Amino acid sequence: xxxxxxxxxxxxxxxxxxxxxxxxxxxxxxxxxxxxxxxxxxxxxxxxxxxxxxxxxxxxxxxxxxxxxxxxxxxxxxxxxxxxxxxxxxxxxxxxxxxxxxxxxxxxxxxxxxxxxxxxxxxxxxxxxxxxxxxxxxxxxxxxxxxxxxxxxxxxxxxxxxxxxxxxxxxxxxxxxxxxxxxxxxxxxxxxxxxxxxxxxxxxxxxxxxxxxxxxxxxxxxxxxxxxxxxxxxxxxxxxxxxxxxxxxxxxxxxxxxxxxxxxxxxxxxxxxxxxxxxxxxxxxxxxxxxxxxxxxxxxxxxxxxxxxxxxxxxxxxxxxxxxxxxxxxxxxxxxxxxxxxxxxxxxxxxxxxxxxxxxxxxxxxxxxxxxxxxxxxxxxxxxxxxxxxxxxxxxxxxxxxxxxxxxxxxxxxxxxxxxxxxxxxxxxxxxxxxxxxxxxxxxxxxxxxxxxxxxxxxxxxxxxxxxxxxxxxxxxxxxxxxxxxxxxxxxxxxxxxxxxxxxxxxxxxxxxxxxxxxxxxxxxxxxxxxxxxxxxxxxxxxxxxxxxxxxxxxxxxxxxxxxxxxxxxxxxxxxxxxxxxxxxxxxxxxxxxxxxxxxxxxxxxxxxxxxxxxxxxxxxxxxxxxxxxxxxxxxxxxxxxxxxxxxxxxxxxxxxxxxxxxxxxxxxxxxxxxxxxxxxxxxxxxxxxxxxxxxxxxxxxxxxxxxxxxxxxxxxxxxxxxxxxxxxxxxxxxxxxxxxxxxxxxx
Numbered sequence: 138x139x140x141x142x143x144x145x146x147x148x149x150x151x152x153x154x155x156x157x158x159x160x161x162x163x164x165x166x167x168x169x170x171x172x173x174x175x176x177x178x179x180x181x182x183x184x185x186x187x188x189x190x191x192x193x194x195x196x197x198x199x200x201x202x203x204x205x206x207x208x209x210x211x212x213x214x215x216x217x218x219x220x221x222x223x224x225x226x227x228x229x230x231x232x233x234x235x236x237x238x239x240x241x242x243x244x245x246x247x248x249x250x251x252x253x254x255x256x257x258x259x260x261x262x263x264x265x266x267x268x269x270x271x272x273x274x275x276x277x278x279x280x281x282x283x284x285x286x287x288x289x290x291x292x293x294x295x296x297x298x299x300x301x302x303x304x305x306x307x308x309x310x311x312x313x314x315x316x317x318x319x320x321x322x323x324x325x326x327x328x329x330x331x332x333x334x335x336x337x338x339x340x341x342x343x344x345x346x347x348x349x350x351x352x353x354x355x356x357x358x359x360x361x362x363x364x365x366x367x368x369x370x371x372x373x374x375x376x377x378x379x380x381x382x383x384x385x386x387x388x389x390x391x392x393x394x395x396x397x398x399x400x401x402x403x404x405x406x407x408x409x410x411x412x413x414x415x416x417x418x419x420x421x422x423x424x425x426x427x428x429x430x431x432x433x434x435x436x437x438x439x440x441x442x443x444x445x446x447x448x449x450x451x452x453x454x455x456x457x458x459x460x461x462x463x464x465x466x467x468x469x470x471x472x473x474x475x476x477x478x479x480x481x482x483x484x485x486x487x488x489x490x491x492x493x494x495x496x497x498x499x500x501x502x503x504x505x506x507x508x509x510x511x512x513x514x515x516x517x518x519x520x521x522x523x524x525x526x527x528x529x530x531x532x533x534x535x536x537x538x539x540x541x542x543x544x545x546x547x548x549x550x551x552x553x554x555x556x557x558x559x560x561x562x563x564x565x566x567x568x569x570x571x572x573x574x575x576x577x578x579x580x581x582x583x584x585x586x587x588x589x590x591x592x593x594x595x596x597x598x599x600x601x602x603x604x605x606x607x608x609x610x611x612x613x614x615x616x617x618x619x620x621x622x623x624x625x626x627x628x629x630x631x632x633x634x635x636x637x638x639x640x641x642x643x644x645x646x647x648x649x650x651x652x653x654x655x656x657x658x659x660x661x662x663x664x665x666x667x668x669x670x671x672x673x674x675x676x677x678x679x680x681x682x683x684x685x686x687x688x689x690x691x692x693x694x695x696x697x698x699x700x701x702x703x704x705x706x707x708x709x710x711x712x713x714x715x716x717x718x719x720x721x722x723x724x725x726x727x728x729x730x731x732x733x734x735x736x737x738x739x740x741x742x743x744x745x746x747x748x749x750x751x752x753x754x755x756x757x758x759x760x761x762x763x764x765x766x767x768x769x770x771x772x773x774x775x776x777x778x779x780x781x782x783x784x785x786x787x788x789x790x791x792x793x794x795x796x797x798x799x800x801x802x803x804x805x806x807x808x809x810x811x812x813x814x815x816x817x818x819x820x821x822x823x824x825x826x827x828x829x830x831x832x833x834x835x836x837x838x839x840x841x842x843x844x845x846x847x848x849x850x851x852x853x854x855x856x857x858x859x860x861x862x863x864x865x866x867x868x869x870x871x872x873x874x875x876x877x878x879x880x881x882x883x884x885x
Contacts, residue, residue, distance in 0.1 A: 178619065179606075186605035193604050194597040201593025210581030212331040213312070216324045216338045217572040218345075220247050244315060247569075248322055251313045251345055254304060259344050260337060261303050271329060272303040311341075321572060331578045338575035349569050364551055371548045378541035408517040415513050419506035426503050429496045440495050449488040456481040613846045621840070621867045624847045625854045630690050630837065630866035633683040633717065635873060672720040680720075687717070687868060688724040691835070694865055700834030702803065702813040703865070706826045708853030710819050712841040713870035715742050718816035721837075726778035729811035732769070734781040734803075736829055737818045738790040741783025747772055754784020758802060759793040765802060779810065790818075794825040803832040820853040830862035838864060842871045 183190065222240045250256065266272045310327040324342055328334035425437055440446055460477040467474060615621060618629035672681045692699045705718035715737070722733035735743035738756045749770055757763035758781075765781075772778045781802075787793055806813045815833060820826045830836050836857060840850050850867065857864055 178617070181617075182605050182609050183602065186608060189604055189608065190601035194594075194601040197597030197600060198590070198594055201597075202590050205584060205586040205589040205593075208584040208586075209329055211327050211329060211583050212334045212578045213325045213327045213582040214331070214335045214338055214575035214578050215573070216342050216575040217316075217321050218324065218342055219320055219570045219572050220244055220322055221320060221568040221570075223568055244320060244322070247349075248313055248315060250348075251322070251324060251341070252308070252311060254308070256341065256344055256348065257304050257307045257311070258300070260341050261300065261307060263340055263344070264337060266307065266337070267299040267303040269303070269333075271333070272306045273299045307337075325575070327582075331581075335575045335577045342571060342574070346567065346569050346571070350567050353567065368548065368551060371544060371551070375541070375544045375548055378537065378544050381537055381541075405517070408513060412510070412513040412517055415506060415510040419503070419510050422499060422503035422506050425499050429499060437495070437499070440492055443491070443495060446488065446491050446495070449484060449491060453481065453484045453488055456484055613848060614843050615840050615845050615847060615850060615869065616842055618869060620847065621850065621869065624851050625867065627838070627854060627864055628866040630868050631683055631687045632842075632869045632872040633687075633713070634679045635871055672723045684717075684720045684724050687721060687837075688728075691721075691837070691865060692728075694835070700863075700865065701811060702807050702815070702833040702835075704815045704817055704826070704829050704833040704836045705839060706817040706820050706829075706836065706853075707839040707841075708819060708821050708845060708849040710740075710822070712819075712839055712845055714819070714839040715746070715816050717837070717839050717868055717870065718814055719743060719746050722778060722812075722814040723775060725812040725814065726775045730777050730779070730809075731812040731814065732779045732781060732806045732810040734806065734813065734815045735783035736794065736815050736825065738783045738787055738793065739818055739823070741786070743780060743816055744770075744782035747780060749780060749782065751782045751784065754782035755802070756784040756787040756790070756793060758784075759796060759798045760787065761798070765805060781806070791823065791825055795828045799828070800832055803829075820856055821849065827856065827860045827862070830857055830860060833863075835863045835865040838867045839870055840867055842869055842873075844871070 220243075222243055261267055261272075307326075312323075312325045312327070314323050315321070316323060324338055326334050326337040326341070328337065428437060456477065460474070460481055463471065463474055463477055615624070618632060621627060621629045671678060672684050675681055691703060694700065703721070705714050705721065707714040718733065722731050725731040733743060735741045735755060738754075741754065744751050744754070751768070751770065753763045753768045755768065758765050758768055763784075768781060768784065770780045770782065772780060793799065803813070803815070813833070815829060817829050818825045820838070826836075838850070838853060838857075854864060854867075
């Protein structure tokens with residue numbers, strides 16, 4: 138299982154806590170993001186697996202084409218019939234259960250009748266289909282299964298019923314469908330014989346119409362017989378009900394009463410209306426009287442809208458105005474002043490008297506409204522008693538009247554339908570009509586070979602496109618730089634292409650696998666060393682340029698203080714970590730003194746890569762049997778490069794790597810050389826890398842394209858995360874340099 142911290146992506150410039158955290162990690166931007174759908178990556182997937190896609194498309198297309206041309210032609214002529222709802226354009230006497238049902242339900246019922254076994258049996262019997270080999274002849278598969286069943290005694294050997302076999306085949310080949318938004322039904326029958334297909338279809342339609350006519354005729358005649366006996370009983374009921382109605386009228390004195398309204402009910406309704414009006418008038422007048430008693434008589438509409446009061450009020454205002462004007466001009470002692478004062482007082486007295494008169498009229502109207510309301514209530518109470526007595530007799534009268542009328546209407550209706558039934562049965566009318574009969578087709582209906590082939594091509598193309606993605610989804614190996622970023626969150630430091638060699642059988646093999654095979658053979662050790670030292674042997678090759686890019690990446694990971702000691706490892710063996718370590722050391726040696734330490738003491742390969750013979754190495758230094766300066770060896774072609782070989786394989790390499798001597802060795806080399814590159818054992822199988830990662834400034838993880846799995850690279854980085862190692866990034870080894878994942882340009 139993955140650890141939770143492995144799902145957290147590393148951010149550029151974030152420093153980890155701990156004594157080794159002196160350099161920030163710079164995260165490179167991947168070529169393309171894998172978070173969503175990426176068209177470039179999809180195109181690479183299709184181009185990388187185009188052979189599988191083409192093979193799948195051709196296989197599907199070939200199979201579908203063969204299937205299309207081996208299918209036998211089938212003829213399916215269509216007949217159309219119109220099925221109207223029962224009672225459309227004619228009289229139906231019988232009590233048809235579908236008559237009042239939904240029209241669509243009736244249409245579906247008739248459609249199912251067309252598919253019924255009874256109708257099929259009638260057609261088979263009429264055309265002798267139970268003797269036709271197309272219906273009762275066993276197919277090859279049927280005969281084979283029958284023979285096997287007989288051998289195994291799984292069934293008895295009695296002959297089959299041809300009628301049942303023919304009916305089963307008939308039902309399978311029959312097709313009945315409704316035409317949408319219409320009353321039309323299409324009937325077709327599939328057969329390898331065009332004439333037989335048309336004959337079966339038309340015979341089925343004819344039998345269906347005959348069945349419908351017979352059913353209708355028989356139902357009509359049966360209903361007529363039942364009605365004839367029921368009409369006599371119904372006639373006696375009519376006479377009895379009319380006699381009971383007449384006796385009730387004579388006993389109660391009711392001559393003719395309408396069901397909804399009579400004289401008494403009209404009077405009660407009128408009294409209710411008058412009572413409501415009297416109450417409304419009384420309430421309104423009562424409100425006016427209260428306003429007048431409260432001193433607000435001037436606000437009453439009877440006073441406010443009275444023309445006489447309005448005229449007197451206007452005259453009073455004018456006289457008061459004249460009086461005020463005269464006082465201002467002549468003073469109090471003038472004779473005109475007294476005259477104007479008397480005129481104003483007289484008008485005011487008239488105005489007051491008129492107002493009192495209106496108020497007295499309101500009170501009189503109020504008392505009249507009260508008396509009217511009381512009298513109306515008394516009259517209404519008396520009428521309620523009358524109508525109560527009448528209502529006790531009206532329901533019984535209405536019941537007798539309705540019963541007599543219902544019996545009479547039923548008798549008239551049934552009598553008319555009985556007369557129409559005879560006419561309808563004699564005419565032989567039906568609600569089903571043939572619109573089109575099934576023709577004898579000249580060309581088969583199916584198979585549609587071109588459509589089948591086109592569909593096969595479409596399915597093949599879709600499958601051919603999906604198959605590479607399915608294959609890629611099942612492939613858990615890392616094949617592109619974005620896989621590293623997506624699965625580990627680490628920067629893709631670079632991609633080293635497949636080493637191009639002169640040997641034809643090794644031309645396309647990644648260097649990690651080629652050198653492993655060559656070093657296993659002593660006679661080919663020199664060739665393996667040349668392959669490992671490609672930076673020195675082929676400085677202008679694409680793989681050498683990739684190492685230069687890696688070296689530049691490490692130097693620029695922190696321009697202020699680049700890492701001086703680098704640990705190179707891989708999740709599992711045979712992924713090219715030693716190759717990267719050797720060539721990275723040679724590249725760094727171009728810029729300063731560099732020491733390459735072979736810390737993989739379980740399987741040391743650095744010394745053999747340079748063709749060095751050594752009796753002692755790092756294992757001897759760590760166990761105290763040799764001094765560090767005596768085991769260091771220089772490379773003839775690179776004066777700045779010093780090698781510390783692994784030495785003899787010790788019995789306890791893990792304990793030696795974890796000792797204090799190892800820390801002293803790394804510190805001594807870091808003080809003496811500008812760059813220190815350490816080749817360590819794989820991360821997952823051994824714990825050496827965890828210890829060594831605490832002694833260096835950064836760790837470079839190597840993965841082999843097409844071999845290192847996503848789980849392995851993720852687990853390897855998680856192991857380093859657990860010990861807080863500084864991972865500079867991941868190098869993808871063995872990439873096809875002609876693929877879009879790797880772009881290398883050479884300049885002349």
